[in-house]
Amino acid sequence: MSQFNSLPTMTHPNSQPSPQLPSTGDNTAQTISPAVALGWLHTAKFLTTAPQLQFLPALDVPEIAFVGRSNAGKSTCINTLTQQKQLAFASKKPGRTQHINLFSLGKQGITDAVLADLPGYGYAAVPKQDKIRWQQVMANYLITRENLKAIVLMCDPRHGLTELDEVLLDVVRPRVEEGLNFLVILTKSDKLTRAEQTKALSIMKLNAGGGEVRLFSATKRQGIDEVATLLWQWAHPASPAKTQMQAPEKTIE
Ligand SMILES: Nc1nc2c(ncn2[C@@H]2O[C@H](COP(=O)(O)OP(=O)(O)O)[C@@H](O)[C@H]2O)c(=O)[nH]1
């Protein structure tokens, strides 16, 4: 099916401590309230659309990619996080559904991050040719997009990981092991009982290869603050480099 299926098992790289946060609060350098994170996400604006990686502009701000099978709840999740209906509309415009759609984020008109909405996959009626094309576009983007800082995989926990989700996990695993942030959002959690939620969460944690997993419901508004905060933190990492800036030496020759 693809050249990316060479790693059959999900291994937890215990030697690499996950840099992410515990589920509540946080202890990393940059601490903000969910309101700040949501205010930031609300600034999302349609930036551009492209049929594949090579037509996307090269950007030097952090990019967060949203991926998932069709109907997983990706558009609803993006709309909920950005508190905007227009964004999914932008991605639904004819010709754009199979495109990578970029949305800029940033206060005072200064873009400090970008959301990338990737085409949904796994829709049964799609011809095989198009499925293969999707895999190539997706793999190419996920493997080589330089400013990609995080991947958010939307998964309907009632269906679990599909074959194409597994392909995607295989594709991103090397980058996740190198430190790329990874989050699985278990969507439509309102459809599950408490016990089912707990079970879905622990199963997905085993499959997420060291990434984060969160329950999310647009209707019950579960997980919104947590996911928003996590994305803000990933887009605004502490900047250790600053301390290395030194004043130029005064030399009198
Ligand atoms: N109950 C419930 N339904 C949801 C939720 N999120 C999405 N849906 C429904 O799931 C379907 C697919 O959602 P959509 O966002 O279009 O999925 P996409 O194809 O991944 O973009 C729609 O009928 C949504 O109304 C949720 O949190 N709870």
Ligand SMILES: [Mg+2]
């Ligand atoms: Mg959609």
